[in-house]
Amino acid sequence: MKTAILEPGKFYHIYNRAKNGNPLFPEEEDIQFFIRLYKTHVTPFAETWAYCILDDHVHFLVRMKEDLEGNPYTPFALLFNAYTKGYHTKNGGDGQLFKFKLKRIEIRRETILREVIRYINQNARRHGVVEDCSRYRYSSFHATVTTWQTLIPKEEILRRFGNREVLSQILTEPVEEKGLKMYLLEE
Secondary structure, three states: OOOOOOOOOOEEEEEEEEOOOOOOOOOHHHHHHHHHHHHHHOOOOEEEEEEEEOOOEEEEEEEEOOOOOOOOOHHHHHHHHHHHHHHHHHHOOOOOOEOOOOEEEEEOOHHHHHHHHHHHHOHHHHOOOOOOHHHOOOEOHHHHHOOOOOOOOHHHHHHHHOOHHHHHHHHHOOOOOHHHHHHHOOO
C-alpha cells in the first residue's frame, strides 16, 4: 500500500520503533516524558483515538484536525526529535533513535477503524507484556472506557461500539489480524 500523505480530517495509524531494537523507554519516567512531548507537539494538530507505548515501539491512531496549517508532519518530527534529544541528554549517546521518520497508513473504512482501535489497545498483550490488556498502563484502554476527560474522544468511539460495558468487552476480545495486515505497520 502506498505511503499516506497526512491530510486534514483523515484517520491515520501512526507507528514508529527503535532503530536498533534497543529500548526507547528504559524507565517509566521516559514514557512520561514522551507523553508530555506528545501532548505538546501532536495534540494541537491531531485527535488521538488510540495509543500504545511499549519499550521498543509506539502506535497511535489519530484523526488530523480539519484546520491544519503548515506542514502536517512537523508535529511528529518535533515529537520524535525532542524525545531523541532528551533521551541522549539523559542516557548519553547520539544519532538516530527511531527507525522511521514517520510510518503511517490512512484508515478509510469504518470497520477497519474499529479494528485498529482494538488492535492498538491490545498491543501490549500481543507482545506478551501483559495477559490482560485492560491492565496495561500506557495504552488508551482506560482513557477510552472511563468517564473522566482524557485525550480520547470517547463519545465518538462509544457511538461506534455501543455503551461502555460493550466497549470494554470488545476492546479485550482478540483481533483477527489476518484481514488487517496492511493497516498494522509492524515489522
